[in-house]
Amino acid sequence: MTFFRKAGAFFLRDFISEKNYRTAFIVHIFNIIAVIAFFYFMAKLFNQQQSLYLTRYKGDFFAFILVGLAYTRFLYIWLNSFSDSLQGEFHNGSLEIMLATPTGIFEILFFSVLWNQIFAFIEVGLYLFAGAVFFKAHFTSSGYILALATVLISMPIFTGLGIIYAALLMAVKKGGSLRAAMIFIFTFFGGVYFPVELLPRSLQIISHFLPVTYSLKAIREVLINSQPLSFIYKDLLILAAFAIVLFPLSLFVFKQAFVRARTNGTLTHY
Amino acid sequence: MVQEGEVFGLLGPNGAGKTTLIKMLTLLLSPSEGEAEINGFNLKAEGQIKRSIGLIYPGERSFYPRLTARQNLGFFAALHNLSFKLARKKIDELLELVGLKNMADIWFEEYSSGMKQRLAIARGLLNDPKIIFMDEPTKGLDPLEAHRFRKFIKDFLVKKQKKTVFIATHQLDEAQELCTSIAIMHLGEIKLCAKLEDLTGTNGNTLYDVFLEAIGEKNT
Secondary structure (H helix, E strand, O other): OHHHHHHHHHHHHHHHHHHHOHHHHHHHHHHHHHHHHHHHHHHHHHHOOOOHHHHHHOOOHHHHHHHHHHHHHHHHHHHHHHHHHHHHHHHHOHHHHHHOOOOOHHHHHHHHOHHHHHHHHHHHHHHHHHHHHHOOOOOOOOHHHHHHHHHHHHHHHHHHHHHHHHHHHHHHOOOHHHHHHHHHHHHHHOOOOOOHHHOOHHHHHHHHOOHHHHHHHHHHHHHHOOOOHHHHHHHHHHHHHHHHHHHHHHHHHHHHHHHHHHHHOOHHHO | OOOOOOEEEEEOOOOOOHHHHHHHHOOOOOOOOOOOEEOOEEOOOHHHHHHHEEEEOOOOOOOOOOOEHHHHHHHHHHHOOOOHHHHHHHHHHHHHHOOOHHHOOOEHHHOOHHHHHHHHHHHHOOOOOOEEEEEOOOOOOOHHHHHHHHHHHHHHHHHHOOOEEEEEEOOHHHHHHHOOEEEEEEOOEEEEEEEHHHHHOOOOOOHHHHHHHHOOOOOO
């Protein structure tokens, strides 16, 4: 019972805070629409010169990039929310108070990101919805369930990576450049803005080691090409394998970083 | 040894290690060596210790600015495992106690320093702790608020509620007014620990003299 009580308290806290910063919220929604509009017109430009690399996606660059954008947003929030939340609590001075209560560090870690991560789903939905309704992106409605399933299977992977990043930050304190590098590698080699096949063969090897590649490929296949489960199941299996390794590893790494920080006195200097 | 129901003062110059010691006793840091017992529990018994302690920091930080006082307390009450019903009752009582009941539903960021500190006290008492740790609790308060705060510790927390208060401060007058026992820390070590009356009652020594001697600054 206390599990849900605590989870609810964190969620409510963040919801109320967000609600009380209305301007920021409205600007955020405006930014989403602006980004979609920007890529909509870019896509118009590209669609006039059909690329060979996009034939697999019906030559629809806008649908291709919209999935990439929505997914990047999801990825970004998932990767950063753990470290951002912990840093936020630290800078606010509330981390110490929380740790002095009978609430464990993992409860704090997971509950602190609840709002952000649920909101990430809403945001991704908004990208796809606005793209489809206002800018006429062509997605097949039957693909949404499989796309959601792919995202759900990918969740433990990016949760794991986010927790590892938070643990690293706890250890080294400054990780801005590491975060930028991680996002760059995922977006550049993972096929967010252009098909992976555009890269030289030697660089394409890197993309095989990134979960983003499989996630995005599966989502695009079901949303743009209406492919069934049998077409993407291999990608889902690879994602599941990533998840099985990364999630438990991240908990272990975080626990070690926490114990170390608490012992060497740096826990409250996050 | 800190006696039950007393105000114990931890004194020391800046950088002496007072805050570090408080963080160790409240389980925010692990000691590199040595042992301690809180309320009869070894430091390894985290659950029992956390249920019996309260922590009061200077109140400017550590709350959420765009939550009301009531919402802030509601959040921390959940972290203390208080049920929704019990939390509501407790929060009402505490807001009344610290004189914030009429301002319970305005945002924390609109509070004055004194009000913030009173809210920090209310939060520190949410779980009805036996032992309350305070780190520089009157820092940033004007003399009147600081006086009110010290009176609250003496008259309510200690006399009425029989709480044990462990307070870190470098204000000697505060220690003199509040504490029954003190320890003086310097460079990470406890240099002296005794009843206040035993230290200042003989030879006409003031607490200031004792303090200087303990930290090796008597002749400078």
